[in-house]
Amino acid sequence: MADLSNQQKVHEAQIALLLKQFRVTGLSNVFILSIAAAVIWSMTQSLFVLPWLIVGYGLVALRPLVLGLQNKAQNKQLTGSQLEHTVTLLLVMSALHWGVIVWEYYDVNNIELFLFISAIYLGLVSGSMPSLSVRFPVWMIYAISMFLTLVIKMLYLSSWSMAMMLSIYCTAFIYFGRNLSKKIEHSITLDLKNTELLKEVNLAKEHAEKANLAKSKFMASASHDLRQPLHVQSMLLEVLSLRLEDKKLDQDELKNLVNKITQSNSALNKLFNALLEISQLDAGTLKVNLSHQNLNELSANLFEEYRILAQQKGLLFKVEVEDCTVISDPILLQRILSNLLSNALKFTEKGCISISVKNRLDDVEIIIADTGIGIDATQFERIFEEYEQVGNQARDRNKGIGLGLALVSRLCELLNHKVDVTSKLLKGSEFKVTLARGDEPKVISVDTDINYNQIDNTQILLIDDEQDIVNAMSLILTNWGARVQGVSSIEEALCLIESSQYEPDLIISDYRLKSKETGLEGLSLINNRIGKTIPSLLISGDTDPELLEKINKQNLYILHKPVKAQLLKKVINILLKQ
Amino acid sequence: MKNILVIDDHPVFVDGITSFIRNVLPNSNIVTCVNGDETLKQLHRSIGFDWIFLDINLPDVSGLELLKQFLELKVLANVIVVSSDENPETIHAALELHANGFISKQFNTDVFKKCMQTIERGGVYLDKQQAQSLKNYREGIFIEKKYIQENISERQQEALLMISKGLSNQEIAALMNISESTVKTHISLLMNLFEADNRSHCVAEAKRLGFTL
Numbered sequence: 010m011a012d013l014s015n016q017q018k019v020h021e022a023q024i025a026l027l028l029k030q031f032r033v034t035g036l037s038n039v040f041i042l043s044i045a046a047a048v049i050w051s052m053t054q055s056l057f058v059l060p061w062l063i064v065g066y067g068l069v070a071l072r073p074l075v076l077g078l079q080n081k082a083q084n085k086q087l088t089g090s091q092l093e094h095t096v097t098l099l100l101v102m103s104a105l106h107w108g109v110i111v112w113e114y115y116d117v118n119n120i121e122l123f124l125f126i127s128a129i130y131l132g133l134v135s136g137s138m139p140s141l142s143v144r145f146p147v148w149m150i151y152a153i154s155m156f157l158t159l160v161i162k163m164l165y166l167s168s169w170s171m172a173m174m175l176s177i178y179c180t181a182f183i184y185f186g187r188n189l190s191k192k193i194e195h196s197i198t199l200d201l202k203n204t205e206l207l208k209e210v211n212l213a214k215e216h217a218e219k220a221n222l223a224k225s226k227f228m229a230s231a232s233h234d235l236r237q238p239l240h241v242q243s244m245l246l247e248v249l250s251l252r253l254e255d256k257k258l259d260q261d262e263l264k265n266l267v268n269k270i271t272q273s274n275s276a277l278n279k280l281f282n283a284l285l286e287i288s289q290l291d292a293g294t295l296k297v298n299l300s301h302q303n304l305n306e307l308s309a310n311l312f313e314e315y316r317i318l319a320q321q322k323g324l325l326f327k328v329e330v331e332d333c334t335v336i337s338d339p340i341l342l343q344r345i346l347s348n349l350l351s352n353a354l355k356f357t358e359k360g361c362i363s364i365s366v367k368n369r370l371d372d373v374e375i376i377i378a379d380t381g382i383g384i385d386a387t388q389f390e391r392i393f394e395e396y397e398q399v400g401n402q403a404r405d406r407n408k409g410i411g412l413g414l415a416l417v418s419r420l421c422e423l424l425n426h427k428v429d430v431t432s433k434l435l436k437g438s439e440f441k442v443t444l445a446r447g448d449e450p451k452v453i454s455v456d457t458d459i460n461y462n463q464i465d466n467t468q469i470l471l472i473d474d475e476q477d478i479v480n481a482m483s484l485i486l487t488n489w490g491a492r493v494q495g496v497s498s499i500e501e502a503l504c505l506i507e508s509s510q511y512e513p514d515l516i517i518s519d520y521r522l523k524s525k526e527t528g529l530e531g532l533s534l535i536n537n538r539i540g541k542t543i544p545s546l547l548i549s550g551d552t553d554p555e556l557l558e559k560i561n562k563q564n565l566y567i568l569h570k571p572v573k574a575q576l577l578k579k580v581i582n583i584l585l586k587q
Numbered sequence: 588m589k590n591i592l593v594i595d596d597h598p599v600f601v602d603g604i605t606s607f608i609r610n611v612l613p614n615s616n617i618v619t620c621v622n623g624d625e626t627l628k629q630l631h632r633s634i635g636f637d638w639i640f641l642d643i644n645l646p647d648v649s650g651l652e653l654l655k656q657f658l659e660l661k662v663l664a665n666v667i668v669v670s671s672d673e674n675p676e677t678i679h680a681a682l683e684l685h686a687n688g689f690i691s692k693q694f695n696t697d698v699f700k701k702c703m704q705t706i707e708r709g710g711v712y713l714d715k716q717q718a719q720s721l722k723n724y725r726e727g728i729f730i731e732k733k734y735i736q737e738n739i740s741e742r743q744q745e746a747l748l749m750i751s752k753g754l755s756n757q758e759i760a761a762l763m764n765i766s767e768s769t770v771k772t773h774i775s776l777l778m779n780l781f782e783a784d785n786r787s788h789c790v791a792e793a794k795r796l797g798f799t800l
Contacts, residue, residue: 343719575709
């Protein structure tokens with residue numbers, strides 16, 4: 010397609026050039042007509058040349074009319090090819106006009122006139138080649154019609170050899186004209202390409218300069234905002250250290266100072282986070298995970314958080330939420346909404362903040378409205394730019410740093426959400442986020458419990474010679490979902506395995522059992538009997554380093570009495586996972 | 588008295604976290620290591636720590652590698668990963684390696700205390716945002732895994748298992764009693780399924796998605 014439009018452009022340029030040349034050759038045509046008429050008259054004294062000359066002038070005078078057409082073409086959308094046809098017609102007429110001279114006076118017997126007319130013809134055709142072969146077909150028709158008159162006359166005079174010669178000349182001329190035309194076309198194409206490239210380069214340059222300017226502005230504002238809290242912190246820290254030297258610090262003052270430092274610290278923190286996010290967006294490293302999400306679950310906490318903040322500021326907080334499913338990234342969407350809510354909160358002193366979530370035909374609309382200071386309609390575009398804070402020339406830090414809406418708009422772009430603003434100065438603002446609707450059945454709820462509990466339904470064999478411990482441990486393990494078999498000795502354990510094909514998923518054994526057996530020996534006996542190594546852990550009251558090393562060599566976990574439940578759980582989970 | 592190990596290469600941060608620990612657990616014995624190598628040497632001397640604070644970005648090895656080593660050495664300490672890396676993939680991997688909690692480097696005393704309490708009660712500590720992004724990530728894994736489970740054939744599963752053991756095409760062909768070219772077809776289908784560039788990538792992806800190999 011691009012190629013086609015390129016061709017069209019080349020065509021247009023060719024026609025423009027053709028018309029220009031056509032205008033220029035008009036004058037020389039008048040000159041040649043006059044000379045030809047004068048010479049022929051002086052040779053033949055024929056009065057016929059007079060009307061011929063007048064018709065010739067008339068034909069030349071028609072040319073500006075065609076040029077007038079070109080001017081009109083710019084208004085009336087006369088196509089290039091229509092102009093081309095008109096030019097061709099005029100040229101053919103001019104060729105026929107010359108043909109009249111040929112018909113009347115071209116004669117091999119009058120050598121002088123014959124040479125003169127031949128010279129004029131060759132001059133006209135070769136002279137038109139560089140100027141008119143811009144559009145090869147136009148020039149070709151002209152050249153052929155010029156030669157054709159000569160050839161016809163020669164045929165009429167039965168001068169076969171001359172007719173033959175002229176035909177060959179014509180062919181050669183056309184061949185050269187074609188080559189020239191191709192060269193001209195090539196140079197026009199290159200020219201057009203150059204212009205286009207230059208345009209692109211200029212555009213890119215402008216873009217880069219604009220971006221650079223925006224960055225500089227951004228940096229200037231950012232460094233100002235960064236320095237402010239930093240400066241405050243240094244001052245406060247200085248005061249603090251002076252007070253410490255004087256040893257005149259009372260509790261209240263200390264608390265006050267620390268509070269202030271904390272405040273400016275958290276301001277810095279927020280600023281850095283926002284900057285980080287913007288730079289992540291710039292670098293394209295922010296990962297987006299789009300999925301079907303239930304909006305209510307997602308936003309309930311967020312709305313609750315802002316409800317409390319609004320109440321603290323004495324504002325009404327209205328929430329009107331329908332049950333909606335959307336396609337979005339829950340984390341980024343939360344960031345968008347919380348930026349919009351905190352903005353609403355920031356710029357509203359009295360009245361209310363309201364949120365409405367509505368299902369529409371194909372999408373879901375979230376509207377966050379306030380009755381705050383509002384935004385002038387002329388500023389709607391600018392508020393989404395980085396570091397733009399309308400009407401905060403003094404850059405009051407309490408009003409934030411002007412990154413919130415920039416983040417909102419860029420996150421929305423990333424997520425394919427639409428964000429719109431309507432607002433009236435001093436009346437309030439309304440931000441609308443439009444999201445694609447999701448399918449309720451596609452909402453996935455994965456077990457959100459981050460505490461992996463693989464203990465559920467596992468068979469645990471517990472070996473301890475003290476019944477109290479067996480009871481207590483069983484209680485804990487059952488509580489975690491395990492099914493526990495408690496035994497007091499290795500013998501009993503082996504019996505259990507033998508009698509009921511019992512095969513535990515995990516064995517927990519005391520190291521020191523009655524009758525001098527150790528858990529270590531017991532475990533290997535049990536493993537032998539079952540025929541495979543069951544994940545096991547030992548519990549011991551000993552802290553004998555040699556013993557520990559021995560157990561460690563067996564690649565077993567050993568827990569020390571008293572065993573902390575949390576640790577036991579962790580080790581069981583590790584073992585079950587292996 | 589608690590034994591505590593702090594692994595981080597930023598001296599300022601080590602100072603900061605040490606003072607936090609002193610504040611929450613007075614009378615604790617704090618050992619610091621600045622890289623993975625030093626940590627392993629320390630653990631070979633003694634594994635008797637109660638808490639380990641681990642920076643996930645260490646100069647020599649990744650914190651995840653150290654977590655593996657902790658399991659290998661049967662370190663019984665509770666491990667809190669302290670990091671500015673909030674990537675859910677990292678969090679997921681660390682939890683799979685039995686880390687007990689995550690705190691970002693911007694924590695305060697409250698977070699610190701809450702984290703330790705949650706862990707002592709047998710829980711895993713993540714902040715809200717981390718929990719949400721982890722949930723997201725696991726959803727993603729869940730979907731991918733389900734898709735693969737629905738599309739993988741039994742023979743491909745067998746082949747995958749053998750690749751993970753490092754067997755060659757020839758060996759796999761002999762074990763599965765099929766021709767080598769069929770093995771190649773199975774493997775290229777597997778790589779498509781897991782969107783992997785080569786065998787080891789394929790195995791890594793399978794592990795990441797929680798296939799037991």
